[in-house]
Amino acid sequence: MSYRVDMQSPAQRDFDGLPVDMQKQVAKHLRALAEDPRPPGAIRVQDAPKGSYRIRVGEYRVGYRVDDGTRVVSIWGIGPRGTFYKMAGRRRR
Numbered sequence: 001m002s003y004r005v006d007m008q009s010p011a012q013r014d015f016d017g018l019p020v021d022m023q024k025q026v027a028k029h030l031r032a033l034a035e036d037p038r039p040p041g042a043i044r045v046q047d048a049p050k051g052s053y054r055i056r057v058g059e060y061r062v063g064y065r066v067d068d069g070t071r072v073v074s075i076w077g078i079g080p081r082g083t084f085y086k087m088a089g090r091r092r093r
Contacts, residue, residue, distance in 0.1 A: 001071065002034045002035055002071075003033070003034050003035075003037050003066070003071045003072060003073045004034065004071060004072050004073070005030050005031070005033055005034050005072075005073045005075065006072055006073065006074045006075065007030075007075045008074060008075060008076050010076065010077060010091065011063075011075040011076055011077050011078055014077055014078035014079055015078050018060070018078065022057070022058065022060060025057050025058060026057050026060065026062060026078060029055060029057050029062060030062070030075065033055070033064065033073050034073065037053075037064075037066040037073045038053065038066065039055065041055060041056060042054070042055050043055075045063060045085075045088050047085065047088055047089045048063055048076075048088035048089070048091065050065075051065050051066065052064065052065050052076070052088070053065070053066065054084070054088075059080055059081060060078060060079065060080055060081070060084075061077075061078070061079060061080075061081055061084040062075060062077075062078050063075070063076050063077040063078070063084065063087075063088055063091075064076060076091050077091055
């Protein structure tokens with residue numbers, strides 16, 4: 001059974017700022033998260049919104065939370081490795 005992928009507005013701004021070729025790669029990985037929200041390579045993020053994971057897409061990281069009860073994957077941030085973890089701390093809830 002698949003999950004719904006919900007992009008929060010800060011993550012949408014992050015996505016819109018990516019180069020077009022990277023947007024295509026990230027979009028492909030987001031569609032895959034709907035089928036498997038914890039794919040091989042997904043890592044829990046410590047200093048981020050509670051229950052967060054991240055996946056790697058090239059030099060970029062995609063941060064998200066999984067709600068198994070409602071079957072929703074909430075994307076909270078997309079960014080290059082160098083700034084992703086600082087962003088994760090700022091987007092804590």
